[in-house]
Amino acid sequence: MRILSVDDSAATRHFIKKAIDVLGFEFLEAGDGKQGLQILQRENGKVDLILLDRHMPEMDGMEMLEALKANEKYKDIPVTMVTVELERDEIHKAIDRGAKNYLIKPFSQENLIGKIMESLDISL
């Protein structure tokens, strides 16, 4: 499995990487939406899950989500939105636009792994 973290906070990406390491999955990272799309292009869309920060400079999470869903090649990659605010309208909007679920900061490693498994439909 390959997980792409798009987040302008290096600390958050680092935290996410640690959980991905526990899972033994491959980790890719980008500092904003533009870079995220570049990585997807470079990898030819071969990513299993995107953890997408809602607020970033350059292209933010909602814009990137829209770009992903409008693209034939990327539209089926599950997206977990990551944010600090727990706002109903924001979450409803992102889900309507195709995000799979939401993760609110700060989150524990356990929360994160739970979300990743949910997004990848891993069950036992």
Next chain:
Amino acid sequence: MITIDEFRLIRDYVEKHCGIHLSDDKTYLVETRLTTMMFEQGCNTFGDLYNRAVLDKTHTLRDKIIEAITTNETFWFRDIHPFSILTELVLKQYADEIAAGKRNKIRFWCCACSTGQEPYSIAMTFLEFIRHYPRLKPENIEILATDISSTVLFLGKLGRYDNLAITRGLGEEYRDRYFVQNNKIWTISDEVKKMVRFQKLNLQESFNHLGKQDIIFCRNILIYFSLEFKQDILKRIAALLRPGGYLFLGASESIIMYTQEYEMQRHAMGLYYQVK
């Protein structure tokens, strides 16, 4: 904000489906753990979320709610005494029985195994034990590890732990003997891993099909259950244990007032229960 009526609906729902009893002071916990899920589901209130869960025939939402409510805290060789009792008493007895040809296997069931630390600690205890009892082989023991949560089972099966998880309760000697390090991740060795079988199981449901067991670890889980559910589980566990079989609980748990099926025993500083 969750209303008191909504809290009660969810409390009863959770208790019905996994036995966990939420007292009124858990209102805030329920609210914080379920709010994101409520919004993700497109719901505006906890009542809506509840209704949606009830209507969901696939039980996906129900399982998610249960996962969000459970606590998975665990560590290696937790409370240490159960593991010394295994070495000093229980495994010795069964080893003699095996040597005498009276039995062939020792069957363990770890019924709320979380991310694997407990069943793997049992497996390591056994491997240490047979260093001095070379007549016994890893094949002489079966360890079944079950839990209600898919997430913890997945992690337990993977057997990979980070620097923090690996230190909790585990000495360097065991760590170096039974784990393989790769960067910051410690993976349980194949030798230990293959001794443990993980399986999803809700204690609320019947577990008779597991067959008779010699030793059951039911630790740091009864504390979350109501009195009635505790009694029910302890009765069913007693029925699953072979005569004289052993039950281990968490350090802060005691069952003596709930059931007549067991005899409480002491060994050194620890407690265990033997089915009558």
